[in-house]
Amino acid sequence: MSTNVPNPAKTGTASSLWGLAILPVLLLGAVLAYLVATGGGLKGLSGLPVEQLNIGRITLPERGVITMQVVNDSPQTMTIPQVMVDDAFWNFTADPPGPIPRLGSTTITIPYPWVEGEAHSITLLSTLGATFTATIPVATLTPQLSGSLFARFGLVGLYVGLVPVLLGMLWYPWMRRLSGRAMNFILSLTVGLLVYLAIGTWLDAQEFAVGLPAFWQGTPAITLIAVLTVGVLLAISGKRNADEQPLGLSYRIATGIGLHNLGEGLAIGAAFAMGEGALGTFLILGFTLHNITEGIGIVAPLVKRNPGLKQFFLLALIAGGPAILGTWIGGFAFNPVLSTVFLAIGLGAIVQVVWEVGQLVVRNTARLGLPVAGWSNFGGFTAGVALMYFTAFMVKF
Structure with missing residues (x-):
């Protein structure tokens, strides 16, 4: 009668192999944590953060309403406190409201009396003063599923x-x-x-x-x-x-x-x-x-x-x-x-x-x-x- 008994030498060799594979990953994690915490020693030279916002699809679901999808393409959280439509500041709502996290998205709804067949310009302003502009070339109701x-x-x-x-x-x-x-x-x-x-x-x-x-x-x-x-x-x-x-x-x-x-x-x-x-x-x-x-x-x-x-x-x-x-x-x-x-x-x-x-x-x-x-x-x-x-x-x- 024979039984399978683990070979201690082989078991030890396998453990050493996995240890050698994981060691560089652990050291890399330590280096990345240091860079995040200290900025590589260059935090004083970083200046103001760069803000980027991607404006996606703009729709006109009903008369007097404009909606737009935006994605925060910046390396940090950003906030849109103001919206301009045709060079005039306008009220708006955001869903979800508040700051947009990095790589996060939100839907902005603007109650604006757009005119059928005309072009309209929309500008989003960030808290740091950056502007992001999009244009509606021809205003018309967005087709609704029927x-x-x-x-x-x-x-x-x-x-x-x-x-x-x-x-x-x-x-x-x-x-x-x-x-x-x-x-x-x-x-x-x-x-x-x-x-x-x-x-x-x-x-x-x-x-x-x-x-x-x-x-x-x-x-x-x-x-x-x-x-x-x-x-x-x-x-x-x-x-x-x-x-x-x-x-x-x-x-x-x-x-x-x-x-x-x-x-x-x-x-x-x-x-x-x-x-x-x-x-x-x-x-x-x-x-x-x-x-x-x-x-x-x-x-x-x-x-x-x-x-x-x-x-x-x-x-x-x-x-x-x-x-x-x-x-x-x-x-x-x-x-x-x-x-x-x-x-x-x-x-x-x-x-x-x-x-x-x-x-x-x-x-x-x-x-x-x-x-x-x-x-x-x-x-x-x-x-x-x-x-x-x-x-x-x-x-x-």
Whole structure:
């Protein structure tokens, strides 16, 4: 009969190992405590504290009322004792009231008789005299959630996302009749489309990140999330069945495009929420024209096999459906943090798909006995970028 008796030598070795691992952490904690307590010996040179305030979304929920979300981006607590609207001091309430802790937020409500269609300027003053200004470019009631408006915003997302993607996928029967060389041209065109979408998604994420408090570190956060997304997708791609690759690749293309279209929906919903109806209409027209080319990229890997109508509909739903969700969020509950995160994930997904489609182009080119950097592949890539660039003229006016 044998019993498992702990080896004292091994136990002692494990304890020593953990002790060596924890010792630097304990010493670092002591150093940080000293710096906090003494200011590193430079407290006398610190001067006045720097105050920073991030002004988030401004809404006009009803006539004569302005609300705004603010976040204390300073290294210390700060207080907002006064508010000016159009260069006049005005009463206000804060929820929660009192000083705003570091990284804390509050909602400021101002009873002010704003005028429909006019611009208004709001300035917040801190106890140290710092001023933080925001502008309402066009005053109009912020859309409130209702069944009718919810349905109308959903239809806008449908027109922008799902409909053009489905129309683009109607080129599938024609694509199946193309020669191998012509099909490689289409795949290279798909790479061009996706590269353009990756650049656009990066710029859209940067635009949303500008509105974030500084502690979110917008650009590094976008880069990190995108890189992690690429890594996760590459790790998953190594375990897939080769027989499922074409359909799986189409689904990943649709997912990346869908996250990009989420950003388009956010832009449209936010434009209507801010009262910029003309801009919202131009965005609808521009994105609808722009997105029809996305259907080509989604079905390009499937020309050698027909997965069935159900799969085509699911692919279109994944690619175009997020535009509906984005329009709802942008119009009723815009959140720059979530918007930035989703677009960063979309950027990573698109980059990973560019890698996969690029590999497919290389394999097909080798099978045809053509050079990878030949005119056919280069022409397809250029055509894809050009299609996205020129159809974006309706959006970037």
